[in-house]
Amino acid sequence: MNPIIIIILVAAGLIGWIFIKPKLKELRRDKIRSQPFPKIWREILRQNVPYFYSMPSDLQLQLKQHILVFLSEKAFFGFEGVKINDEVRVTIAAQACLLLLNRKTDYYPKLKSIYVYPAAFITKHQSADSAGVLQNHHRVLSGESWDLGKVVLSWKDTHQGGLVFNDGHNVVIHEFAHQLDQETGAANGAPFVSYKKQKSWSQVLSKEFELLQKQAAKGEETLLDHYGATNPAEFFAVASEVFFERPAAMLRQHQALYRQLQSFYQVNPAIW
Incomplete structure (x- = not known):
């Protein structure tokens, strides 16, 4: 076959895939959203995110559908003894998906992984002083959002944030607001x-x-x-x-x- 024709066919296939891929992704998500919300997950919401039941019923339905998609697409990893189970996953997803209601969303497209520590964790950062000497800095954090596909959370603060939803402090909302910010580049x-x-x-x-x-x-x-x-x-x-x-x-x-x-x-x- 003529090399030029091959190139044209390959280019046409790539262009077609670019247009088809988003539609296939949305069809897959529609299928996930149509699935029943597990009874045990409803109980987790009742126990860990009681705020959910103060929301209008249409938003409750939306949030449950978002949770289904979110949990099908994001990977969770536990550290320092944290075991990833439905309680951890649903509690985090319910708070993260609050930020997606009533608008077109791609479910934090840059985010791939959520790392969960038992409590506040220590991070290490380096910076150069005026003389160019690298200095090590340590910070104790309850959450951190990376623009390279990762959010890090303290389970203790995440759990508390879901239970106490009227103090103006919520580590999941905070870090996932950063994720929204990072969709356009650096926060x-x-x-x-x-x-x-x-x-x-x-x-x-x-x-x-x-x-x-x-x-x-x-x-x-x-x-x-x-x-x-x-x-x-x-x-x-x-x-x-x-x-x-x-x-x-x-x-x-x-x-x-x-x-x-x-x-x-x-x-x-x-x-x-």
Whole structure:
């Protein structure tokens, strides 16, 4: 066969696959979403994520369908004695999938693996000082989001976050907000928003970030954790925690911020 014809056929096949692959993936996900939600998983939600039962029934159904897909696509690994079972997987998935409701989603496409430690874990990082000498730094964390396909979580903090859903702190929401942010590149507090919404998003979040920085510098008590003043990426993650966990307070104290997050997440938890 003529080499040119072979090249044309191969190119046509590749182009066809590019168009067909997303459709096949969505068909597979539709099939998964149509499966019954296991009874034991419903009991895990009742025990570990009671917040689920305060949500509107249509969102409960959506969340269960998202959990089914999420757990079919993501790998879990336990460390330091953590055994990965349905309780661990469903508890994490239920909180992570809250961020996907009511909007088109590709289920954290960069994420492949979730690492679970029993409690807070120590991470090691290197940085160069002004003389170029590498310095080792150790941090104790309850969660960490990597843009290379990994989220690391403390099971103790994950479990507590599901049970206590009104304190404005939730490590799963925090780290998966970073995953949304990282879908557009490095985490910078600018997840994907439509072009017509970008200006208002940038203006409101920049203003609120600067306000939190000033309040944190003065040691003022704030609704948003001062950790959100670290950088725009952490501000978006912290604001996401408060949006879902203390929505009424955010709506009162930071209405413009609440409305931006409501538009982004396409839910209104203040009325649940």
